[in-house]
Amino acid sequence: KAGVTQTPRYLIKTRGQQVTLSCSPISGHRSVSWYQQTPGQGLQFLFEYFSETQRNKGNFPGRFSGRQFSNSRSEMNVSTLELGDSALYLCASGSGTANTEAFFGQGTRLTVV
Amino acid sequence: AQSVTQLGSHVSVSEGALVLLRCNYSSSVPPYLFWYVQYPNQGLQLLLKYTTGATLVKGINGFEAEFKKSETSFHLTKPSAHMSDAAEYFCAVSEGRTGNQFYFGTGTSLTVIP
Secondary structure (H helix, E strand, O other), X not given: OOOOEEEOOEEEEOOOOOEEEEEEOOOOOOEEEEEEEEOOOEEEEEEEEEOOEEEEEOXXXXXXXXXXXXXXXXXXXXXXXXXXXXXXXXXXXXXXXOOOOOEEOOOEEEEEO | OOEXXXXXXXXXXXXXXXXXXXXXXXXXXXXXXXXXXXOOOOOEEEEEEEOOOOOEEEOHHHOEEEEEOOOOEEEEEEOOOOHHHOEEEEEEEEOOOOOOOEEEOOOEEEEEEO
């Protein structure tokens, strides 16, 4: 069974640009969550999508957005990039049942210069 | 509100020694608790989870954790450390409503000394 696939693995962007990250969940999983990991703030929840609808949202500005497609694949978009957006972005795949384990991808390392 | 505190951002143990990583949680509802491990440049891998039932939970790679409600703790242990256990460990609590929103601790970096 294939795991969670995130693309690309590495990205370098310039301040002010926008970026789109992609996540393909485990086959059959309908929940996709996104997390930002930085040395200073640790792992922070961005949002969760379930059956193409945003179900939960963390405390991030509106520059961070996402969507989910009918095949459960998800994309995360960050507009007007800031230096502080440099981080490892992790996608987590789940069945969608509350409080069950999540399966994480290897992440996308975003560097903003 | 949910929160997780991991005591000790860095822990060093000798190979073969006991591993003890501490985790305390704060939750207004019955908690669902998880331990994840992260190797360099990798995502998070589930070690074990507590949902309901038995308070001593066994996970992969010889790790186990005990849920103690009175102490609001969920410490991770392993009787004998291996070099391959060197990694970052995260304790997490899940929101008790809908979905899979995790609140993570700040992590503990485990070093295993040969």
